[in-house]
Amino acid sequence: MLKKLIDPVIRPLVERDSKSLQQLLSEIPLWVKCPDYDRVDWLNKFLEYMWPYLDKAICRTAKDIAAPIIAEQIPKYKIDSVEFETLSLGSLPPTFQGMKVYVTEEKELIMEPSIKWAGNPNVTVAVKAFGLKATVQVVDLQVFAAPRITLKPLVPSFPCFANIFVSLMEKPHVDFGLKLFGADLMSIPGLYRFVQETIKDQVANMYLWPKTLEVQILDPSKAMKKPVGVLHVKILRAMNLKKKDLLGASDPYVKLKLTESKLPSKKTPVRHKNLNPEWNEEFNMVVKDPESQALELSVYDWEQIGKHDKMGMNVIPLKDLTPDESKTMTLNLLKNMDANDAQNDKDRGQIMVELTYKPFKEDELPKDFEDNDAAHKVPEGTPPGGGVLMIIVHEAQDVEGKHHTNPYVKILFKGEERKTKQVKKNRDPRWGEEFTFVLEEPPVNDRLHMEVVSTSTRIGLLHPKETLGYVDINLSDVVSNKRINEKYHLIDSKNGRLQVELQWRTAS
Secondary structure: OOOOOOOOOOOOHHHOOHHHHHHHHHHOOHHHHOOOOEOOHHHHHHHHHHHHHHHHHHHHHHHHHHHHHHHHHHHHHOOOEEEEEEEEOOOOOOEEEEEEEEOOOOOOEEEEEEEEEEOOOEEEEEEEEOOEEEEEEEEEEEEEEOEEEEEEEEOOOOOOEEEEEEEEOOOOEEEEEEEEOOEEHHHOOOHHHHHHHHHHHHHHHHHEOOOOEEEEOOOHHHHOOOOOEEEEEEEEEEEOOOOOOOOOOOOEEEEEEEOOOOOOOEEOOOOOOOOOOEEEEEEEEEEOOOOOOEEEEEEEEOOOOOOOEEEEEEEEEHHHOOOOOOEEEEEEOEOOOOOOOHHHHOOOOEEEEEEEEEEOOHHHOOOOOOOOOOOOOOOOOOOOOOEEEEEEEEEEEOOOOOOOOOEEEEEEEOOEEEEOOOOOOOOOOEEEEEEEEEEOOOOOOOEEEEEEEEEOOOOOOOOOEEEEEEEEEEOHHHHHHOEEEEEEEOEOOOOOEEEEEEEEEEOO
């Protein structure tokens, strides 16, 4: 006979007595008790729908991981075989009681979810030894945990973070039944508490904060495109250049830059009226990916008025260079890098250069790219005391102009000016742009001027440009600390702030 189901009686909390409310407190979600925890109903709904598929995927992965470990261990204990007869996590997914998210000034995302799982798994393991077979079954599993999950560093390559760090903020609660030959082993006096405390202690020893489980998703050096070396370039001379001017000889100079770099091109001086010029000019260029980057050389004929004529060009892939070995190359000048262009067969002269790629040494690179005490070092060959100053313009907050707010950041350092991209109509712009300066000595007495500027996007406006605030940064602290990541209050701005990260990478 079927029993008639009766809907439960739902009453407002105000109608409950104090004893009933006391019993309900442990079941109230964290987002009710703690305002800094957010509701994540959408995540629980996602798990509910996806759990049948996640169950199969997780169990399949667990079998694949366990198989070689079991195969390696069973000979030590003279066991014939250990097999999963059944492996399922059941029909009840974990639930997230709430999620706390921390905001920091570093390139990281920190989350602290509260997880409860009262599952109904079906895990049966069969052990065969000495001609006998024993089956062990795990039932009625309960896990309550409060992990901290940190995604860092955040990078501009999918999935947008390089590592996952997981640690437990408190000892987890683990409860389960263990059946052997149909009898519940956990009912043996004293065994239940011993097993539970042993599991808590073992898990805590491995993952209780500040200890962490680290899972690498991407190589941080490649994902973040951090400098991995310096290319020393010496432009020696050019030979047999073809004159571009109708009257007299040409006035050649060389422009050089690394592909995939946002930095402006470097230039040699102009050699007037000379088709076989000598320069012997040296340049240092920061390398981020020697496998894909190339040095692009272009020879131009300088003109006092009008466009400078291109006399020829060539490209040298950095992967063709042997690290730490100097290489002198004589290259034919081409019209372009199209191998099928017949005009490249025309003689345009040659250019001679000397190249040395100096990669950073392995022991000079920090294991953690976000370690505050870690400093990348420049390679051997850098002038004594020299190094690389890296400026990372992250974002600004509460910047506002009187007539328009289309901000960009202008950087002035040692007479050189650099600019970020302009962000239109935004009081809280984000840039995340990097700028590097190769220096021959530490900038202990230098100041860095950074100015947030807005320019109008309309033609004919009375106020085409205005300053939204500026800051002068003394670099002596950067030299001593190697890395600083701070938000600076902008001068001549009501509430504006600018977040800048500075790194000094030394040669010693």
